[in-house]
Amino acid sequence: MSPAELKRAAAARAVGLVEDGMRLGLGTGSTATLFVELLGERVRAGLSVVGVPTSEATRRAAEAAGIPLTTLDDTPELDLTVDGADEIDPELRLIKGGGGALLREKIVAAASRRMVVIVDGAKRVETLGRFPLPIEVVPFGLGATTRAVAAAIRSAGAAGPLALRRGPDGAPFLTDGGHLILDAGLGRIPDPEALARALVAVPGVVEHGLFIGLATGAVVAEAADGQPRIVTLGAA
Ligand SMILES: O=C[C@H](O)[C@H](O)[C@H](O)COP(=O)(O)O
Known part of the structure; x- marks a missing residue:
């Protein structure tokens, strides 16, 4: 099975969690986009929901799918956010931000x-x-912030190179908020909570991709005998 087929299977299961009247956070990335497309099918069939997109890309996808949108200013409390992740551990701790949407994703979550x-x-x-x-x-202050981030990483018992993310044209990648991204190639993070605390203490750091204590459940699609097998973690 291709990763795309598995992503679609996970997205399809999550669409089943959506109930009429829900206020939804709409994640970003290839998996979340599949969720948005499938949710759009239910909306066009009569489901009533409103969504807060976590990126401009998701806003465009949701508009194309016909999903009514709102903002956290008008709708500051949401019932359910469905989003992808780059990694998930057994305690539902995540790494997110491979697509650069981590800040809005974390605010919405x-x-x-x-x-x-x-x-x-x-x-x-x-x-x-x-x-x-x-x-x-x-x-x-990118140079100084990079040094401080490296020290924060060491203080949390981790190590690895920091790379300024660049776009396809070679120019520094800019987030929807106009910020830069440093990608830390750490290999393993022995104490995610300690690293999260150390990173938020660095002036110049807006947010990091460790999502701790935010995910309440997960839908994981694994390949089994050529078919997707859904495993749920937590409350999903
Ligand atoms: O910034 C992007 C997000 O955190 C994505 O949810 C994450 O990178 C996973 O994306 P994908 O579903 O494309 O693997």
Whole structure:
């Protein structure tokens, strides 16, 4: 089975969690986009929901799918956010931000009573860190902030190179908020909570891709005999 088929299977299961009248957080990335497309089919069939997109890309996808949108200003409390992830560990801790949407994703997840993560089985790890950890920083003072981020990483018992993320044209990648991203290739993160605390204490760091205590459940699609097998973690 291809990763795309597994992602679609996870997204399809999560669409079944949506109930009429729900206020939804709409995640970002290839898996979350499949969820948005499938949700759009239900909306066109009569389901009534409103969604808060976590990126401009998701806003466009949701508009194309016909999903009514709102903002956290008008709708500050959400019932359910469905989003993808780059990694998930057994404690439902995540690495997110591979697509650069971590800041809005974390704000939306924190405003939601439930956050359900949809992933293919390859995203499951025992220890977070194989996927480079995205760290969103303001452009001002980049050199000093990078040094401080490196020290914060060491203080949390981790190590690895920091790379400024670049777009396909080679120019620094800019988030929807106009910030830069440092990708930390750590291999393993022995103490995610300690690293999260250390990173938020660095002036210039806007947010990081460790999502701890936010996911309430996960829908994982694994390949079994050529068919997707859904495994749920937590409350999903
Ligand atoms: O910034 C992007 C998000 O955190 C995505 O949810 C994450 O990168 C997973 O994306 P995908 O479903 O494309 O693997």
